[in-house]
Amino acid sequence: MDAFRACLAIYLYCVLRATREPPATLLGIDGAPVRAVDLGGLGAWVSEVPSAPIVPSPERARSHDSVVRAALEGETPLPARFGQTLASEEELRAAVAERRAALETALARVEGAIEMTIRMLVPRSESVPSETTAAQSPRARSGREYLERVAAAQREERNVLARTQAVRDRISAAVGGLVRAEAFAAAAPGSTLATLSHLVPRPDIDRYRHALLTVRHDDPALAFMVSGPWAPYSFTEGIGT
Amino acid sequence: MPDYIAPTRSHGLVDILDRVLDKGLVIAGDIKINLANVELLTIQVRLLVCSIDKAASIGMNWWQHDPRLTTRPADAGALGSGEVEKRLERIEQQLRQLTERSGAKRRPSTSTE
Incomplete structure (x- = not known):
């Protein structure tokens, strides 16, 4: 039995404010049953996996998220990133003990709230290639032409940032009062998609949706889409390794 | 509470991958995770979600039909056609193939983050 256990690792799904048992039928990565671990006040949901790196796959990503989603039915958990395994419960306890204060602060911040995500689509000028494309294009006939292309691409990136900020300001003005925290990821160079995540208290979700509906009604040209509720994946920063 | x-x-799937591979709590200093594969899949997901044309073609235009987020009634015809589901199925198939390919190529790794 010990030899068998030695071949297994513990896969982490989420950390909770207090130990709470998962539903008896809840299955995680590769169909393994999910169980709770008491971390002396805090809790975690884990399952056993072979002690080899967990190769990501769509099925495993879905399993990970569905366990986190089940935890979200109760008090808001801190969702773990995909693929974290620890050799033993002792190792998990040590990892949690090392950053206990930061975990407690993060859990207090997400308490009673969920994450909503807005993807903002920012139009680009079709004629302007991205900076990378411009720099790599073999068709520049002269140094001057090359530099002009790079300058145009840089101008376009600045324009995209300004347009993104305008959409972001419009949305923030509408939902700002309902939002506990905000996380923003600007569009990558060449991309049209920026992501704005909001931590919204659960009782305010309907008002939050209504506020966005009003924005869409007032300004149908603004291109954004909303998804959620999610576990607060975007609000776990500052804990780190 | 469950209502919310x-x-x-x-x-x-794209929403889920974008989130679980790239965000969330990292607490283990010596996590046994094959970062090469995570990065590969994350990059593939980013490519999928990075343009509006692609976003629409993989079914991320659902917000246009969400009665809570649009000012016109949901277009039952468009949703009922199964076109969005077919496209999602195709993209999931492609992702699976990409993952299998990267899984076959992977090197054993106990990288740290």
Whole structure:
């Protein structure tokens, strides 16, 4: 039995404010049953996996998220990133003990709230290639032409940032009062998609949706889409390794 | 409480991958995770979600049909055609193939983050 256990690792799904048992039928990565671990006040949901790196796959990503989603039915958990395994419960306890204060602060911040995500689509000028494309294009006939292309691409990136900020300001003005925290990821160079995540208290979700509906009604040209509720994946920063 | 958790639609694979691979708590200093594969899949997901044309073609235009987020009634015809589901199925198939390919190529790794 010990030899068998030695071949297994513990896969982490989420950390909770207090130990709470998962539903008896809840299955995680590769169909393994999910169980709770008491971390002396805090809790975690884990399952056993072979002690080899967990190769990501769509099925495993879905399993990970569905366990986190089940935890979200109760008090808001801190969702773990995909693929974290620890050799033993002792190792998990040590990892949690090392950053206990930061975990407690993060859990207090997400308490009673969920994450909503807005993807903002920012139009680009079709004629302007991205900076990378411009720099790599073999068709520049002269140094001057090359530099002009790079300058145009840089101008376009600045324009995209300004347009993104305008959409972001419009949305923030509408939902700002309902939002506990905000996380923003600007569009990558060449991309049209920026992501704005909001931590919204659960009782305010309907008002939050209504506020966005009003924005869409007032300004149908603004291109954004909303998804959620999610576990607060975007609000776990500052804990780190 | 569960009322607030009921999703406004089923969560799409791309949304889930974008989130679980790239965000969330990292607490283990010596996590046994094959970062090469995570990065590969994350990059592939980013490519999928980075343009509006692609976003629409993989079914991320659902917000246009969400009665809570649009000012016109949901277009039952468009949703009922199964076109969005077919496209999602195709993209999931492609992702699976990409993952299998990267899984076959992977090197044993106990990289740290």
